[in-house]
Amino acid sequence: MSRVHLSSLVTVAGAHTVPQAALGESMRHQLARLPEAAGVAQMITFVYARSDIRARHLELAPDELERRDDWYALTNEATFRLACRALDAVLAAGERAETLDGLVVVSSSYAGFPALSRRLQDRYRLPTAARCLDLTGLGCGGSTQGLELADSLVSRGTCKKVALICVDVMGTFGAARRHLRAPTMSQLVAHCLASDGAAALVVEREPSPRCVLSYARARLRTRLWPGTLALNDLTADADNQPLIAVGKDIRARLLPEVAPLLEQLEPGLLAMHPGGKALMQLLRARCPDHADAAELAMATLREHGNLGAPSALWVLRRALSSELAGALDRGGRCHLFALAPGIVTTLLTLEGARSHAA
Amino acid sequence: MQTINHTPALSSTTADRFLEPLSRFIIREFLHGDASLTPETPLLEWGVIDSMTIIDVIVFISEQLGVRVPDEEIRPDNFATLRALSRMLAALDDAARVRGAA
Numbered sequence: 001m002s003r004v005h006l007s008s009l010v011t012v013a014g015a016h017t018v019p020q021a022a023l024g025e026s027m028r029h030q031l032a033r034l035p036e037a038a039g040v041a042q043m044i045t046f047v048y049a050r051s052d053i054r055a056r057h058l059e060l061a062p063d064e065l066e067r068r069d070d071w072y073a074l075t076n077e078a079t080f081r082l083a084c085r086a087l088d089a090v091l092a093a094g095e096r097a098e099t100l101d102g103l104v105v106v107s108s109s110y111a112g113f114p115a116l117s118r119r120l121q122d123r124y125r126l127p128t129a130a131r132c133l134d135l136t137g138l139g140c141g142g143s144t145q146g147l148e149l150a151d152s153l154v155s156r157g158t159c160k161k162v163a164l165i166c167v168d169v170m171g172t173f174g175a176a177r178r179h180l181r182a183p184t185m186s187q188l189v190a191h192c193l194a195s196d197g198a199a200a201l202v203v204e205r206e207p208s209p210r211c212v213l214s215y216a217r218a219r220l221r222t223r224l225w226p227g228t229l230a231l232n233d234l235t236a237d238a239d240n241q242p243l244i245a246v247g248k249d250i251r252a253r254l255l256p257e258v259a260p261l262l263e264q265l266e267p268g269l270l271a272m273h274p275g276g277k278a279l280m281q282l283l284r285a286r287c288p289d290h291a292d293a294a295e296l297a298m299a300t301l302r303e304h305g306n307l308g309a310p311s312a313l314w315v316l317r318r319a320l321s322s323e324l325a326g327a328l329d330r331g332g333r334c335h336l337f338a339l340a341p342g343i344v345t346t347l348l349t350l351e352g353a354r355s356h357a358a
Numbered sequence: 359m360q361t362i363n364h365t366p367a368l369s370s371t372t373a374d375r376f377l378e379p380l381s382r383f384i385i386r387e388f389l390h391g392d393a394s395l396t397p398e399t400p401l402l403e404w405g406v407i408d409s410m411t412i413i414d415v416i417v418f419i420s421e422q423l424g425v426r427v428p429d430e431e432i433r434p435d436n437f438a439t440l441r442a443l444s445r446m447l448a449a450l451d452d453a454a455r456v457r458g459a460a
Binding site: 051 | 411
C-alpha cells in the first residue's frame with residue numbers, strides 16, 4: 001500500500017498583530033455607546049486578561065476596520081486575501097499551481113459564491129478540471145475534516161496532488177462588527193479569543209523534498225455531543241453581523257465527552273487545537289499523559305489567539321519541529337484533535353506516520 | 359477613579375468577614391453544593407469560576423453583600439482565591455464606610 005505525503009506545510013498570520021489589551025480597549029470603546037452594555041463592559045478587563053492571549057492577528061488594519069461599514073464585504077475580502085497569502089507561501093515553498101488537480105478550502109469566515117476555492121483556482125490558474133471543494137461552518141474542527149477530505153481525494157485516486165487551505169478571519173469578523181446591542185458574556189468571551197490565520201499544505205502520493213510527514217492511512221473520528229447545538233452559536237442580529245458565542249456548559253461537558261477519548265488514545269504525536277485557556281487547563285489536569293501536547297497548544301493560543309480552522313495545523317507544525325515529534329517514532333501515529341461547532345469532537349489519526357521535517 | 363489600598367496588615371477578622379458568604383455562594387452555584395473550599399483554593403486556576411461565571415459573582419457581591427466593585431478592580435488577581443476576593447471586598451467596604459461617615 002503506497003503512502004500519502006504531506007508537503008509544504010505553511011502557516012500565515014493575519015497581517016496586523018494587535019496586543020490583546022488594545023483589542024480590549026477597542027471593545028470597551030464600542031460598548032461605551034450602549035448604556036445597556038455597562039454590565040458586560042465592566043468585565044472586559046477580566047475576560048481579556050484571563051484569556052492569557054498576548055496578541056491577536058487581524059488581516060485588515062484596525063483603523064481600516066474602524067472606517068469601513070461594509071462588514072460582509074470586508075470579511076470576505078480579508079478571508080480571500082489571507083487565503084491568497086497562504087497559497088503564495090505554498091508556491092514559494094516550491095509547489096507549482098499547474099500540478100494541483102485538487103483544492104480543498106476550509107473556512108467559516110467566508111460566505112458567498114463563487115466559492116472561495118473557485119476564486120483561488122481562477123486567480124492562480126490551477127487546471128480548469130481541478131476538483132475544488134469548500135467546507136464551511138466547521139469552525140475550529142476544519143483542519144481535521146479538511147485533511148480527511150483531501151486524503152480521500154488522493155487515496156482513492158481522484159486526484160494526484162491536492163492543496164488544503166484552512167483560513168479564517170474570525171478576529172476581523174468580530175473586530176469589524178458594529179454592536180447595536182449589548183453582547184452576552186458568552187459572546188464577549190468568544191470575541192476575545194478570535195484571531196486571523198491560515199495554514200496550508202499539499203497532500204500527494206508522490207514523495208517530494210518538501211514532505212514534512214507521511215502516513216499509511218487516515219482515520220477520522222467525530223462525535224456530536226448530544227444536545228449541544230446551542231452551546232456554540234453564531235447568531236446574526238438584525239444588522240446581519242453575526243457574533244459567536246460559547247456557552248458556559250461546554251466546560252461541564254468537556255471532560256465527560258473528551259477525556260475518555262484522549263485517555264485511550266493510541267501512542268503517538270498529538271496536536272491539539274487550543275479552544276481557550278480554561279478548556280485546555282481542564283484537559284491538561286485530567287489527562288496528564290498529554291500535558292506536553294496541551295502546553296504546546298496553549299503556547300500557540302497565547303501567541304496568536306484562537307485561529308479557527310487552521311489552528312490544529314499551526315500546532316502540528318510546531319509539534320513536528322519540537323521534542324514532541326519523537327512520539328512518532330514510538331507510536332507511529334499522528335493525531336490531530338479539535339472541537340467543532342455542534343459541539344463536535346473531531347480526531348484525525350494518521351497511522352503509520354513518519355516525520356520528514358528537517 | 360477610585361483606588362483601593364489592599365493593606366497586607368488588614369486584620370484577618372476584618373478581611374475575612376466576606377469569606378463565608380462568598381464560599382457558600384460559590385459552592386452552591388458552581389460546585390453543585392457538594393464541595394469544600396479553603397480561603398486559598400485557586401478559584402481561577404482550578405476553573406471553579408471563569409470568564410463565563412465571573413459576572414454571576416459580581417452580581418451576588420452587589421446584590422447580596424452590598425458592595426459595588428469598580429471596573430478597575432475586576433481583575434484576575436482579585437478573584438484568584440476566596441482570600442483575595444474577601445480582602446478586596448473588605449477594602450472596598452471600608453472605603454465606602456469612611457466616605458459615608460465623612
